[in-house]
Amino acid sequence: MTQAHFIDGTWHEGQGHDVKSVDPAKNEVIWQARSATPEQVDAAVKAARNAFLEWSDKSFEDRLAVCKRFADLLSENKDALALTMARETGKPLWETATEVAAMIGKVGISERAFHERTGTVENPMPAGKAFVRHKPHGVVAVFGPYNFPGHLPNGHIVPALLAGNTVIFKPSELTPKVAEHTLQLWEQAGLPKGVLNMVQGEVETGKALAGHQDIDGLFFTGSSRTGKLLHEQFGGHPGKILALEMGGNNPLIVKDAAEVDAVVHDIVQSAYLTSGQRCTCARRLFIEEGEKGDAILARLVEVTKNILVDAYDADPQPFMGSMISAQAAAGMVKAQQQLQQLGAESLVEMEQKDPELGFVTPGIIDVTSILDKMPDEEHFGPLLKVIRYSDFDKAIDEANNTAYGLSAGLICDDEATYRHFFKRIRAGIVNWNRNITGASSAAPFGGIGDSGNHRPSAYFAADYCSYPVASVELEKPTLPDNFQPGLKF
Numbered sequence: 001m002t003q004a005h006f007i008d009g010t011w012h013e014g015q016g017h018d019v020k021s022v023d024p025a026k027n028e029v030i031w032q033a034r035s036a037t038p039e040q041v042d043a044a045v046k047a048a049r050n051a052f053l054e055w056s057d058k059s060f061e062d063r064l065a066v067c068k069r070f071a072d073l074l075s076e077n078k079d080a081l082a083l084t085m086a087r088e089t090g091k092p093l094w095e096t097a098t099e100v101a102a103m104i105g106k107v108g109i110s111e112r113a114f115h116e117r118t119g120t121v122e123n124p125m126p127a128g129k130a131f132v133r134h135k136p137h138g139v140v141a142v143f144g145p146y147n148f149p150g151h152l153p154n155g156h157i158v159p160a161l162l163a164g165n166t167v168i169f170k171p172s173e174l175t176p177k178v179a180e181h182t183l184q185l186w187e188q189a190g191l192p193k194g195v196l197n198m199v200q201g202e203v204e205t206g207k208a209l210a211g212h213q214d215i216d217g218l219f220f221t222g223s224s225r226t227g228k229l230l231h232e233q234f235g236g237h238p239g240k241i242l243a244l245e246m247g248g249n250n251p252l253i254v255k256d257a258a259e260v261d262a263v264v265h266d267i268v269q270s271a272y273l274t275s276g277q278r279c280t281c282a283r284r285l286f287i288e289e290g291e292k293g294d295a296i297l298a299r300l301v302e303v304t305k306n307i308l309v310d311a312y313d314a315d316p317q318p319f320m321g322s323m324i325s326a327q328a329a330a331g332m333v334k335a336q337q338q339l340q341q342l343g344a345e346s347l348v349e350m351e352q353k354d355p356e357l358g359f360v361t362p363g364i365i366d367v368t369s370i371l372d373k374m375p376d377e378e379h380f381g382p383l384l385k386v387i388r389y390s391d392f393d394k395a396i397d398e399a400n401n402t403a404y405g406l407s408a409g410l411i412c413d414d415e416a417t418y419r420h421f422f423k424r425i426r427a428g429i430v431n432w433n434r435n436i437t438g439a440s441s442a443a444p445f446g447g448i449g450d451s452g453n454h455r456p457s458a459y460f461a462a463d464y465c466s467y468p469v470a471s472v473e474l475e476k477p478t479l480p481d482n483f484q485p486g487l488k489f
Ligand SMILES: NC(=O)C1=CN([C@@H]2O[C@H](COP(=O)(O)OP(=O)(O)OC[C@H]3O[C@@H](n4cnc5c(N)ncnc54)[C@H](O)[C@@H]3O)[C@@H](O)[C@H]2O)C=CC1
Pocket: 143, 144, 145, 146, 147, 148, 152, 170, 171, 172, 173, 201, 202, 203, 206, 207, 210, 221, 222, 223, 224, 225, 226, 227, 229, 245, 246, 247, 248, 278, 279, 280, 378, 380, 406, 446, 451
């Protein structure tokens, strides 16, 4: 049986129930193990606690050196890791190669962010000096999603380690093999034992870790539903830091843009990258009524029908691979049916041709006539909802008519219109004439409303990985030149 859990520097068999990971493009089991029990989660937290003082006492340069070795190992193993990711998620190999590249880049970016966002500031005073320094929180848990099983947990783990925290990583139960592969590289990089631990499993493992009394914080990327549960669980614990990166119901508005193919390219990149399984994906597309809008929509339908969907290792490579699982694909088709039953009209019908596999073709559905009854839900797959509009400000109001607020975009040739849009739209990522997927690691990444809790990740992850300490320091006690009234020395 696979030794799936990395606790205190060694690999352990799980003592919980069986879990397995399936290649969704081939319906083959590629990993199987037993999950971590609450006792094993406890052992991982204890190991992280024991390792904390020594790790946080190391110089930043020493911690950085281990992270840089990890980045070098990622480079040396990039093809093998990209293949593991492709097999487990169904994403095409060209795309998983970009995910590994983002993981490598994360180390240098986090080094810069550490100094810029949380460095030490020293100010002279008449007597002594004032300092702002940063300290790590202690032991933190990192929860990862399946859609970016390497890059997104890495975006919490690297800054957390650089800041001096020790970590327990709980990957998505749908992508345990990528997590195992990644942890093997951390182990080779020479991390001291207990500094980074990993426990695998489903919801019970997650609950045992999130509810453990000895963690100082939890950094989560995943669904809004789970994020809200964690938020409730952390209620009454103001001393624990919780960073939530969650989903979105993201709008993209098109208005007066002359280059039809360029517009359609931005829409396709926004809606269908990663088979629609990015939290930043456009879910709602607003297109103006009239001839210009009709032309854009007609071209979008044509291009969408021609999108190549195939296995991750197919030659030629597809734009879209399979979704994470056959169940996820079936869930998207069901969501489409529900919208059709409400009265929406499919312009391109999404199809799952083989119920055993995770492939679906991309879909477009016109929901203009059912806006008043449309659920405000994130459909995490390649289904784009089209809304035709005649009044731009009303379109912006409708774009904002969601509990989420992750990403939003405007495609338009006029800068003044963009400024108008930027002021009114509510989201943490707002783009102009650029796809709304593919956010930069060198910028903050997070949303408002149900998309986050105001602790953005990516470049700003440094902020939630440590806390500031303000100090006034004098080399010895010193009497002031003047005393306050009523005080005699
Ligand atoms: N804003 C962001 O940065 C991103 C958000 N996402 C969102 O993630 C979602 C897709 O990822 P999923 O893996 O399906 O998310 P998920 O919420 O199902 O799972 C995330 C993690 O939480 C754990 N978990 C689930 N229920 C739990 C509970 N009750 N207590 C403790 N742990 C629990 C899971 O085992 C997994 O490790 C989408 O909604 C997507 O929008 C994905 C990537 C980026």
